Amino acid sequence: MHAIVIEDKRLVLREVPDPVAGEGEVVVDVTAAGVNRADVSQRQGFYPPPPGASDYPGLECAGVISSVGPGVTGRHVGERVAALLAGGGYAEKVAVPAGQLLPVPTGLSLQESAALPEVSCTVWSNVVDVARLRKGETLLVHGGGSGIGTFAIQLGKALGATVVATARAAKHDKLRELGADHVVDYTTDDFVAATKDFTGGRGADVVLDIVGAKYLARNVDVLAPDGRIAVIGMQGGRKGELDLGQLMAKRGRISATGLRARPLDDKARVVAGVRREVWPLVEAGAVKPIIHTTLPLAAAGEAHELMESSDHLGKILLLP
Numbered sequence: 001m002h003a004i005v006i007e008d009k010r011l012v013l014r015e016v017p018d019p020v021a022g023e024g025e026v027v028v029d030v031t032a033a034g035v036n037r038a039d040v041s042q043r044q045g046f047y048p049p050p051p052g053a054s055d056y057p058g059l060e061c062a063g064v065i066s067s068v069g070p071g072v073t074g075r076h077v078g079e080r081v082a083a084l085l086a087g088g089g090y091a092e093k094v095a096v097p098a099g100q101l102l103p104v105p106t107g108l109s110l111q112e113s114a115a116l117p118e119v120s121c122t123v124w125s126n127v128v129d130v131a132r133l134r135k136g137e138t139l140l141v142h143g144g145g146s147g148i149g150t151f152a153i154q155l156g157k158a159l160g161a162t163v164v165a166t167a168r169a170a171k172h173d174k175l176r177e178l179g180a181d182h183v184v185d186y187t188t189d190d191f192v193a194a195t196k197d198f199t200g201g202r203g204a205d206v207v208l209d210i211v212g213a214k215y216l217a218r219n220v221d222v223l224a225p226d227g228r229i230a231v232i233g234m235q236g237g238r239k240g241e242l243d244l245g246q247l248m249a250k251r252g253r254i255s256a257t258g259l260r261a262r263p264l265d266d267k268a269r270v271v272a273g274v275r276r277e278v279w280p281l282v283e284a285g286a287v288k289p290i291i292h293t294t295l296p297l298a299a300a301g302e303a304h305e306l307m308e309s310s311d312h313l314g315k316i317l318l319l320p
Contacts, residue, residue, distance in 0.1 A: 002320070003056045003091035004300045006043050011057075011090075011300040019054075019088070019095040021069030028081060028096055032114035032294070033089035033317040034060040035303045036147065037210070037233065038260065042087075049087040050261040057300075058089020058318075059260060062114035064103065072098045079211060080104045082113040084167075085122050086260050086273055090300055092320040099268030104274055105282045115289035115315035117271075119151040120278050122259055125270045126207055126230040127152060128159070130255045135160030137205035140195055140222060142215065144180060145171040147315040148232070150290040152208050153178045155278065156287040164198060166191050171313050178290070186312070192222045203227065214241030216296065223252045231256040290314030 003016045021027045039057040041047035049055060064084040068075050074294045088094040104113045127133050139156040143149045144165025156163040157179035165175050166186040175183050184194040185287055196203050203224040209215055214236025219229050220243060227250060247254070259267070281287045292312040295303050295318045306312050 002297065003088075003094040003185075004058075006299060009043055009045065011043060011304065013298045013300075016056075021067045021095055023069060023093045024099075025069040025097055026065045026072060026085055026101070027067040028061065028063040028094055029066045030089065030092055030094055030320050031063040031110040032061065032317045032319050033058045033091075033297075034114050034118055034147070035300075035318060036060070036118055037235070037307060038302050039090075040307055052093075053086035053260075054062050054088030054094065056088045056090050058087060058091065058094070060114060060117035061085060061089040061094060062110045062117075064110075064135050066093065066106060067214075069095075074098075075101065075232075080110055082117045084117040084259075084267060089270070090297065090318060092297075097264050097268070099264060100271050100278065102271060105279055105284075108234050111317065112289045112291065112318070114317055115147070115291050116151075116282065118188045118259070119147045119315070120274045120282075121270050121294065122232060123152045123155055123208070123269075124274050124278055125259065126232055126255070126257060129156065129270070129273060130257060131206045131208075131230045132162055133159060133206045133229040136162075138162045138164060138195075138199055138224065140191070140204035140207045141165045141180075142186075142191075142208065143167070143210045143233075144183065145173045145310070145313045146210065147290070148208075148210060149222060150175070150178055150314045153180050154287040156283070157232055158281045160162045162199075164191075164195050164204065168286065168310070174313055186319050192218050199224070208232065211236035213237035216240035216242060220250070220252060221288060223247075223250050226251045228252070229254045232258075232305055233308070266270060292316055294319055
């Protein structure tokens, strides 16, 4: 098969051995693979795959099962699936633990489905499973125009929350169409002041943060009483100063979680939660995949350039 390999921080299409389904795995012939910020970090040398995972980038895909390994039940060759991956999505074929497979939602194509596994599992596991967003609360989504952001806005609205998002001004109209109640231009405006003003001084009950250290102090400042911060990225650095007194005064909580390196049983639990609680919303049309563009697998480098520019809105997909 052909796959994208990383050579001197460059993405190169190479012919490589086909994957073989191991115990508890299936092999999926990839129709489309999602591009994520974590893939860029891996290419740059900052985010190596966990032990046992494929060295090829790619954390999600959709396609058709072409072989079933020992110990797998309830799966069959020819089945259309979406998949959460620890790596290997930038390829024509990928081996996937059976617990990380999702059905293709009714009404969606395989290509559309490839835009969902990583964002849905990341957002659900942080906003719902960890931060416990409830109906009537306010969710602040940083990076509202990203794949994560466009999904989080829709899921927050579907769960009955008020949603505030940060994004460049050019993306504001689209984010409002997706359900954002208020959008803040982070390049010109203070999201703390804007969020507090919009909520009558209360602030955000849940903050979904892709920035990290640069936003740490302001995320605490914007928190409502009993608020929760879910950190899922470090685009603004790893180390920041935390005012514990301010956090305690608000009875606030901070979580910082990744998805890729979780144990298989925990990832299977997250996937099951998404299947149970998110997939019905997708099939009802309340949450939709937002795809900015599709590119051939050989253009993976171009996809990363687009990702790094932040000029995209929603997901970037690669087509083998």
